[in-house]
Amino acid sequence: MRHVLSATVQNVPGVLAHVSGMLASRGYNIDSLAVGETEDPGFSRMTFVLRGDDRVLDQVRRQLEKIVTVVRVDDISSRNYVERDLMLIKVAVTAGARRTEVKELAEVFRGRIVDVAPDSVIVEISGPEAKIEGFIDLMRPLGILETARTGRIAMVRGSPPTREWTHAGDGGRPADAAEASESLA
């Protein structure tokens, strides 16, 4: 099953290395990992997409929470959320019908051409994973030169969660004990 985890982490050197190192050393397979600063420069948000059963997910979450600089981890897969991936894709087309085809398809996908060279164009496109994959499939016969993607970022719809994590040592994380008490047997 596909899961999207959203983690708030302290914006300190090494936190990305720590998180990715932990995931690698415990053998968890991550489809996508995106990091960026939040509205508070003291914190960053990491968005993970991973596949696995509930037990794997549970372990990944707890191992993440165990990292001291990881403030909070939410599995937002079961909630109503928006997910986006930004891609730049360079396609080998010269002036003519094929370039027009790319332009039209980009419009259908609400993308836009951001660079035109004599023998290629770059299209910028964003959206959920399936849309991005769909566009890649359409461009493949035309000749993809290169792609660059940000990885998935996600956000729950509606009111934001309370920002208790911005206050150091202030009982931030939801009670681990209460969550762990769900009997899994």
Added chain:
Amino acid sequence: MATIPRPKSTEAFVTGADVVVESLIRHGVEVIFAYPGGASMPLHQSLTRASDRLRTILPRHEQGGGFAAQGYARTTGRPGVCMATSGPGALNLVTAIADARMDSVPLIALTGQVGTSVIGTDAFQETPIVEVCRGITKHHYLVTDPGDIARVMREAFHIATTGRPGPVLVDLPKNIQVAQVVPDYDAPMNLPGYHPEARRPQPEQIAQVAAAIRRAKRPVIYAGGGVIAGNASDELRELVRKTGIPVTMTLMGLGAFPADHPLCLDMLGMHGSVYANYAVDEADLLLAIGVRFDDRVTGKVADFAQHGFIVHIDIDPSEINKNKLVHVPIVADVEDALHALNKIVEPPAAGLEAWYEQIAGWKQADPFAFDTGYPGILAQEAIAALSRLSADRNTIVTVGVGQHQMWAAQFFKFREPRTWVSSSGLGTMGFGLPAAMGAKVAHPDALVVDIDGDGSILMNIQELATCTCENIPVKVLLLNNQHLGMVVQWEDRFFKGNRAHTYLGPVDHPEASGRGDGISPESRYPDFVAIARGFGWQAETISAKADLEPALQRLIDAPGPALLDVQVPYQEHVLPMIPSGMTVRDLIKR
């Protein structure tokens, strides 16, 4: 170099190194095991200025210092502190740090680092030690602003000692150590992601456990290192007084419950007792307390305690359902949880007489045993004799890793927590002697004995010098079989006895290829008595049964550091044994 805010008035500047040392003192540190080098000299200079308040011990290898700090921490529950210079010095601490992580030992490791202006340039003795240690510490810091030192030290001690304890590394570049700074020792910690205090037992879960105990007919307590780290040994004993539930312990848990108690089932797992493993297998209720369902305990994990309702109490949420799915997972401080349970618990309604009878039968049929008729000295016999002769003393035992470690776990009677010091999770050879050193420093009035093997002790033999020069009178009971006994045992069991680099004498001896017919006294190697004496130790060697008790008594009574080399056969196997990944039904008794 980072900029320092100018002081408002006449506030006193001190060096960064002084802030580190003062922080140690303010956190109650009384001893640090530190090996100097270029990048940690300012720290050592500062230590000399605080020598009346903080003892600095010079180990003879950084790894020895790391394990000595562990010996101190494991026997006191207070954080152990070690220090090394940058590069090779820091790297020599790595094994001790990983070891502390596996066994949840509160350890503060300080390392010198090259100056911040040359970090990343492959400077002399530069190693990115924080990168190296990321996965093996509980947390780690590279200090790049001298103004952060006091806060970082506060956080380091807080993190190392709260929740599930563990090692914290603080890497201190040389320019940070010499920078002038006005320290604020009360600087608030900035740990928004660290909340060990949130883990409280839920009353409804405690009630669930009490109900399960009430229903149980064949309950067993499986107690681990968490009971000792959580100072919950008294609550555990109270639980047993109230319920009559028998207790088995992991290697890390030994001492949590007295070995001579009638309800003690001794150690479980690969080399645990037959009766403990049978009891866990037959149990209808398993109370797993401060444990992590390690593979050396469970064997094939799916079949472990397969008939039982399993309660798991641990302070670390990531241990819940990691290796074994359980019925009632309780994330809490073990002492808090047991305290809450003891308030409401009642003994099993149906009584436990039938269960006791069944266990007594197993105990009688297959006790831990060795061949008492053997003409020489067996390692097991030496350990049992030491246990007997030291029973009336405050005794702490440390061990290396291998057969002697398992035999010590089987045949030494531990009665109190923090009297047994073993590298259990990582299984680091060479642990015993330096760990004994740290334990002795913490407990100068205790008898501290390193029960060691001839392979293990050579890995940190240089610490014999530290014991002499720093006046740390530890004792070594060396069980010398001239082989890497545990690997030999596996060769015998699983590789048709083919010797693959497990003989520790010269390679042209027939034993090196497994063709020997016993080791003559003159072919023994090395001469541990000469080595020990060379380091200023009292030492003797014995091989005759009649010499065992008198020699052990001399070892115990020796005023200074003393080593007893006991010549034991290498053909002995540690039994019982459940081969790796198998079940109690595959248990080898002899």
